[in-house]
Amino acid sequence: MKRIGILLTLLVFGNISLAQNHLMPLWEGAPPLQKEMDLKEEAVQEGILRISNVQTPAIEVYLPTKQIATGKAVLIFPGGGYGILAYDWEGTDFAKWLNSQGIAGIVVKYRLPISKSLTNPKEVPLLDAQRALRLVxxxxxxxxxxxxxxxxMGFSAGGHLASTLSTQFDHSIEREMDEIDQLSARxxxxxxxxxxxxxxxRFTHGGSKRNLLGENPDPDLVTRFSNELNVDENTPPTFLIHAQDxxxxxxxNSTLYYQALHAxxxxxxxxxxxxxxxxFAFGMGRGAVANWREVLLDWINNLK
Known part of the structure; x- marks a missing residue:
């Protein structure tokens, strides 16, 4: 009987844990700037879960238990050069860690601009990012x-998307709007x-630039998506981490953005x-960088 009681307890707590996370599509019906095509999302687990060809953008929501919840939330944009999403390595693993700190972790499965179903690829990642924040x-x-x-929180190309959202949260394109679109995306x-x-x-990641803007992009687009050039007093407080090697x-990339923020x-x-x-993600086994999350938590806890 004692063993049965322990088993039941584990099942109950397991269900509670599972109930804390769920997937929610960003858009009702067909997403904007996307045409109907018979394309399928692909997911490959090879050490890292790599998701490509996203057709139904969504948020995967991980909520901490109410007893430890701080009220804070972080939307997470995994990297992958705008070609794939490193979905667990730079996504769900961090959502779970944030939960342990009382912070809601919300992974954004955004559409990638190389998908053939998109009608205006360069605008789609930002559009999904804005929607994700408004939906939360x-x-x-x-x-x-x-x-x-x-x-x-954004990693690599996900960091480009996060910095684009930070500097272009008010950017809009002509499309149908709903009540969620009336909320701030800042x-x-x-x-x-x-x-x-x-x-x-000189300093860019060529693959990310090419996947978002294509070959030989218009100089005005290069300026628009060079986010160090678009910082102003409304850009949110920012924590940056980078390795010298x-x-x-x-x-x-980080120092240019920091200088613009400071200015x-x-x-x-x-x-x-x-x-x-x-x-490096969590940075485990890579020396001093493994401590960066503790530094981040101090920064978050001391935000005004």
């Missing part, structure tokens, strides 16, 4: 979230992890580690 604000009361404490804070920031040829996305009077924190490379 719309659901804030139900999910025990303070609508004024919703931040974002993040309350931003966390950028080895981010792609600039599309300046990053061979994929040069360190200058605009925006609260910012820049952390550079000598080693870590690119794509």
């Amino acid at each position: 604000r719309h659901q804030a009361e139900e999910w025990n979230i303070d609508p004024n404490q919703i931040g974002i 993040p309350d804070f931003s966390i950028l992890v080895y981010p792609v920031i600039t599309f300046n040829d 990053d061979q994929a996305v040069p360190l200058e 605009a009077g925006v609260e910012a924190s820049l952390h550079i580690y000598p080693k870590g490379g690119h794509g």
Whole structure:
């Protein structure tokens, strides 16, 4: 009987844990800027879960138990060069960790601009990011979230999307709107992890630039999506982390953005580690960079 009681307890708590996360599509019906095609999302688990060809963008919501909930939430944009999403490595793993800190972790499965079903590919990631943040604000009361404490976290190309949202949250295109679209898409804070920031040829990540804007993009588009050029006083407080030995996305991406934030009077924190490379995620086994999450938590807890 004792063993049965233990088993029942585990089942009950297991169900409670499972009930804390769920998937919610961003859009009712067909997403905007997408034509009907017989395309399928692909997911490949090879050490990292890589998702490609997203056709139904969604948020995967992980909520902490009410006993430890702080009211804060972080939307997470996984990286992958705008070609795939490193969905667990830079997504769900962090959502679960944030939950352990009393913070809602919400992974954004955004559409990728290389999909053939998109009618205006360059606008789609930002459109999905705006919708994701507005949808969380719309659901804030139900999910025990303070609508004024919703931040974002982006890794690599996901960091480019997060910095685009931070600087272009009010950008709009002609389309049908609903009540959720009336809410603000401005993040309350931003966390950028080895981010792609600039599309300046000298420092950019060529794959991310090409996948978002195509070959030989218009110079005006390069300027628009070089986010260090679009910072102003309304850009949210930002935490940046980068490794000096990053061979994929040069360190200058973070330093250029930090300099722009500082010049605009925006609260910012820049952390550079000598080693870590690119794509280190939690940083385990890579030396001092493994401590970056503790530094981040201190920053989050001391935000005004």
